Amino acid sequence: xxxxxxxxxxxxxxxxxxxxxxxxxxxxxxxxxxxxxxxxxxxxxxxxxxxxxxxxxxxxxxxxxxxxxxxxxxxxxxxxxxxxxxxxxxxxxxxxxxxxxxxxxxxxxxxxxxxxxxxxxxxxxxxxxxxxxxxxxxxxxxxxxxxxxxxxxxxxxxxxxxxxxxxxxxxxxxxxxxxxxxxxxxxxxxxxxxxxxxxxxxxxxxxxxxxxxxxxxxxx
Numbered sequence: 001x002x003x004x005x006x007x008x009x010x011x012x013x014x015x016x017x018x019x020x021x022x023x024x025x026x027x028x029x030x031x032x033x034x035x036x037x038x039x040x041x042x043x044x045x046x047x048x049x050x051x052x053x054x055x056x057x058x059x060x061x062x063x064x065x066x067x068x069x070x071x072x073x074x075x076x077x078x079x080x081x082x083x084x085x086x087x088x089x090x091x092x093x094x095x096x097x098x099x100x101x102x103x104x105x106x107x108x109x110x111x112x113x114x115x116x117x118x119x120x121x122x123x124x125x126x127x128x129x130x131x132x133x134x135x136x137x138x139x140x141x142x143x144x145x146x147x148x149x150x151x152x153x154x155x156x157x158x159x160x161x162x163x164x165x166x167x168x169x170x171x172x173x174x175x176x177x178x179x180x181x182x183x184x185x186x187x188x189x190x191x192x193x194x195x196x197x198x199x200x201x202x203x204x205x206x207x208x209x210x211x212x213x214x215x216x217x218x219x220x
């Protein structure tokens with residue numbers, strides 16, 4: 001284990017001591033998680049959930065969403081923002097999956113190696129590394145580490161990734177620093193740290209449980 005991986009492990013342990021073992025909501029089926037994550041792009045969790053619930057209330061099945069008039073899908077998901085982009089994107093992903101698989105059951109991804117499952121998901125327009133990793137980690141229990149804006153910002157400040165590393169490059173980089181069994185808890189706890197303490201507007205280093213392990217915290 002190199003020095004950076006050792007520091008990542010210490011940060012993970014300290015966040016577990018500070019926040020405890022996190023548990024997200026009950027897992028969704030993979031296709032539900034995929035649609036939910038597309039809706040989450042460029043919005044917050046509250047608006048994502050409002051749009052997701054409105055979509056499920058309006059259409060009884062994902063097949064119905066796939067085959068609906070695009071305007072009706074757009075109207076249902078307006079709370080998530082960018083509805084004119086996300087509506088057609090969701091429908092096209094659902095259509096493309098159906099064309100390839102004959103149905104919308106993504107449980108088969110759980111039987112594939114992680115890299116193959118990621119490659120399969122990211123070939124669809126609108127499904128990037130973060131979306132794929134969220135589906136695999138939270139719906140299918142696969143070892144994938146999603147990198148959202150909070151994780152990208154916080155790991156940069158801490159010094160767990162090179163400053164100019166892209167978000168896409170950060171996915172495999174951070175996966176290489178932590179053992180797969182730590183991905184779920186580390187992902188959720190770093191996000192919580194980014195929302196509550198290491199915020200985009202200001203880092204409240206005096207409250208931070210990992211200040212002594214953080215490049216930014218030690219420099220202040």
